[in-house]
Amino acid sequence: MTVQRVAGGHPLIVKNIAWHGEDATADFARALASHPAIGRALIELQGDLGAGKTTFVRHLLKSLGVEGRIKSPTYAVVEPYTLPDAGQNGGMNIWHFDFYRFNDPREWEEAGFRDIFAATGLKLVEWPEKAGAHLPQPDLLLRLEVLPDETRAVTLTAHTPTGAELLA
Template identity: 65%
Template sequence: MLWPEEAAAQTTAERLAGALLPSPDAVIELHGPLGAGKTTFVRLLLRALGVQGRIKSPSYAVMESYELPESAGGGSASHFDFYRFGDPREWEDAGFRDVFAAPGLKLCEWPEKAAGQLPPADLQLFIELMPDDSRRVRARGDARLVGALQ
């Protein structure tokens, strides 16, 4: 799929949010270089699920958590940015095993930095920044989630 502008990414986020309801519980990996739009897509998805208030990048904190509104089934969403990990074992040291064992939505940027530690992804999005600033996106994973993006 192609995101010529942010509105196209928003449409994709809204479709994915609809597929995740009534009770978002999935691991979603976002792959792509710096500036590809991974964090922007996470913000759009969390907004589509009804999260209000500031949605911060977890670049320094590694994880930011959000409570989902009852209209999205309640529960939680955790946004991870593993960019600064130098060793996948940092994932274990940070105590993320418990977070991933609990129900809820997990959105993971730079998952390759936590290689071998993360559970299998329900959906992987590969975002490629094109010369004209559009994004080419490939999706792989659960057929229901991938199908919702089309």
């Protein structure tokens, strides 16, 4: 793990891990879901098609208590969830975005997402680069890469104190 200082003086933390199969992905999602900071985080997921972004999100949402089918927002662009008022994460608002189909970053603004990103809750964003500079800085960035043996090499970058808390 390396620690650098970025604007504002908070640490930029980079950590490299590997997911050797879907069980490892689920284990990481459960660990992340256990942090109280998850309810106020913006998490970006980057990686090629098939890297495991949506699979990770499904495991995370299940770990947080989302019940029922968890759909990919590839066509809808966003899937919202609200946890009931029970347990550690009770009452949490969650939004799962997929900007893969954006052709122009201005589509983010035109879709009216500014209010959602200003609201309290967990935001999970696949293909954030398609929204350009419109997105706020993420608390945590997960960059996934599929290795020849199907292992996922995951680079975790905490850009904020909330992101650092999630990696603790």
